[in-house]
Amino acid sequence: MAKEFPVSVWPEWNLTEKIGEGSFGKVYKAERKEGERTFYSAIKIISIPENKGELDSVRSEMDDERSTREYFRNMVEDCVQEIYTMEHFCGNSHVVSFEDFKVVEYLDEIGWDISIRMEYLTSFMDYCTGKEMTEKEVIKLGCDLSMALIYCHKLNIIHRDVKPENIFVSRFGDFKLGDFGIAREQIHTMSNMSKKGTYSYMAPEIYKGEKYDSSVDIYSLGIVLYKLMNQNRLPFLSLDKQLITYRDKESALARRMAGEKIPAPSKASAAFARIILKACAYRPEKRYHDPEEMLQDLESLRLNTAGVEKEWEKSQWELANSAELERDQLRYRIQEEEAAEELEKTQIVTPDQDLSSFRVPKKKKFYKLQKKTKSGSRSRSDSRDRNFRSTSISPWTVSMIAVIVVACIITAVYVKVVTDEDRKAQNIDNVMEILEENDNSTAQIDEFSTAIQTVKEQANTIVEELPDCKEVGKEGDRLRYYDSNGKLVKALIYPESSDDGVYEEYYYWDERLFFAYIWTGNKKELYYYDKRGKMIRWIDTDGIVHDQENDSTEYTKRGEKYWKNALQQLDE
Numbered sequence: 001m002a003k004e005f006p007v008s009v010w011p012e013w014n015l016t017e018k019i020g021e022g023s024f025g026k027v028y029k030a031e032r033k034e035g036e037r038t039f040y041s042a043i044k045i046i047s048i049p050e051n052k053g054e055l056d057s058v059r060s061e062m063d064d065e066r067s068t069r070e071y072f073r074n075m076v077e078d079c080v081q082e083i084y085t086m087e088h089f090c091g092n093s094h095v096v097s098f099e100d101f102k103v104v105e106y107l108d109e110i111g112w113d114i115s116i117r118m119e120y121l122t123s124f125m126d127y128c129t130g131k132e133m134t135e136k137e138v139i140k141l142g143c144d145l146s147m148a149l150i151y152c153h154k155l156n157i158i159h160r161d162v163k164p165e166n167i168f169v170s171r172f173g174d175f176k177l178g179d180f181g182i183a184r185e186q187i188h189t190m191s192n193m194s195k196k197g198t199y200s201y202m203a204p205e206i207y208k209g210e211k212y213d214s215s216v217d218i219y220s221l222g223i224v225l226y227k228l229m230n231q232n233r234l235p236f237l238s239l240d241k242q243l244i245t246y247r248d249k250e251s252a253l254a255r256r257m258a259g260e261k262i263p264a265p266s267k268a269s270a271a272f273a274r275i276i277l278k279a280c281a282y283r284p285e286k287r288y289h290d291p292e293e294m295l296q297d298l299e300s301l302r303l304n305t306a307g308v309e310k311e312w313e314k315s316q317w318e319l320a321n322s323a324e325l326e327r328d329q330l331r332y333r334i335q336e337e338e339a340a341e342e343l344e345k346t347q348i349v350t351p352d353q354d355l356s357s358f359r360v361p362k363k364k365k366f367y368k369l370q371k372k373t374k375s376g377s378r379s380r381s382d383s384r385d386r387n388f389r390s391t392s393i394s395p396w397t398v399s400m401i402a403v404i405v406v407a408c409i410i411t412a413v414y415v416k417v418v419t420d421e422d423r424k425a426q427n428i429d430n431v432m433e434i435l436e437e438n439d440n441s442t443a444q445i446d447e448f449s450t451a452i453q454t455v456k457e458q459a460n461t462i463v464e465e466l467p468d469c470k471e472v473g474k475e476g477d478r479l480r481y482y483d484s485n486g487k488l489v490k491a492l493i494y495p496e497s498s499d500d501g502v503y504e505e506y507y508y509w510d511e512r513l514f515f516a517y518i519w520t521g522n523k524k525e526l527y528y529y530d531k532r533g534k535m536i537r538w539i540d541t542d543g544i545v546h547d548q549e550n551d552s553t554e555y556t557k558r559g560e561k562y563w564k565n566a567l568q569q570l571d572e
Helices: 052-061 065-089 124-128 135-154 184-188 192-199 215-228 246-257 270-279 291-303 310-345 366-371 380-386 395-437 442-468 553-571
Strands: 014-022 025-034 037-048 098-105 112-119 167-169 175-177 470-473 478-482 488-493 503-508 513-520 523-529 535-539 545-547
Touching (some): 052 065, 065 098, 065 112, 135 175, 135 215, 135 270, 135 291, 215 270, 215 291, 270 291, 442 488, 442 503, 442 513, 442 523, 488 553, 523 553
Antiparallel strands (some): 098 112, 167 175, 470 478, 478 488, 503 513, 535 545
16 A cells, blocks of 8 residues: 655645655655656655644633634744745755745644745765765765855854754765754754754753854764764764664763863864864854864865875874884994994904914905005005014904994984985975965865865766756757756857857856856857856867956956856756
């Protein structure tokens, strides 16, 4: 028997699958067909009151039926106001897009259903099933959600429920924040059980009923990142126990809310661990002051190719150099001992001794120095051998040679140490020179470079997917390409249909223009757009690159012109 779903308030949208359920409503997958194309959306239905039990509870506290109805009507109005607030998020790349809403009142009883239609995305919980996220992926998640919080806080909105269940993933791998507490005011009328699910990520000041600000969202995000980098375990939960009991969770929560110092997540690098621990600091003043500050640290870690492993590599370098120095010192000590032993073995030849009985030690290096003079003439010992005249080797000479050998060894060790220190200092100087050249604006430079690189990566992805896209239209007029979800990824306007008589080629990412290709005869122009729809690069017909020319009228006009043309293709 097929499952029955509520009737959609939008006749063209059919509910096909329940994909989520929480304290404040149920979420369904919806689809509509237009010809051979199928479009998808997510529809959340919030019932006020939530159930008959809540209705009866409020009735028992009110004087009459009119007061009861007014009580719940106020809740509906508060909810609608929150929905209007969500309209400000439309077009934001890191927040679940809101599309439409409707309110339906019951005829036979006190109650309302609020239906909210949003973009259809993959839940983060499903995304993580059966896989372990890498540190690189977790850092990206932190960056994406920090950008979402930046936008929230600019609108004076506190999410208050940042947790994995409220995170979603686009088909392009971008992480988005959803469920903005549409019914946040309902918290005051719900039982404590409805809040249990958020305790795990709740900031201490909310838990204790104290005044709080937007830093509570930073704390919750920090706990999310912590769990992902700690074998999916929250702070103070054992990593060795396979089964975590309810008592374990309560104990861990109590320790965290008491302000006990949180240990570093087990799988995070030292640099990433510092960011996470700062985000979820017990005292608000010890946390990041705002999401912009947190994003800056995360981006710095992400954009530096060696950033994640920087400290590990540094420690390994120091360890290797230390070990090498120790080996050198040991080797030189052995050489000194060998030289000393050879000196002790040196035989002093008297005039009465036969030179035939005199044996030269094989390892006695200074004898090699005595074999020939710089001019190539025989040494004094060779002359004595030639004339069969036996004389003794001067002890003073032997001592001097030994001193010279030891001095050479000491000098070599010193040069080695000094060279290593100079190399370290030079590396530091080079880094400082780069920072000074960039005038401490590396964050801005990195942001622009990342935007350009993102455009290139998106273009490559779209081009690879085009063979599988559905082509709509005809050559010589207009062509559009749609992916399996019915989203526009490419639009072509031929000169015959173009207002300017040029060939226009637009590429879309998540139904937003990011790249435009304009041909005039044999000459081409390229246009790059960031996530906000702002043109960041224009390459003109002469191949001249124009980057971020905010003061250029021509630059701005061209950017706006083709942006509008691209938007028209979405509406047609």
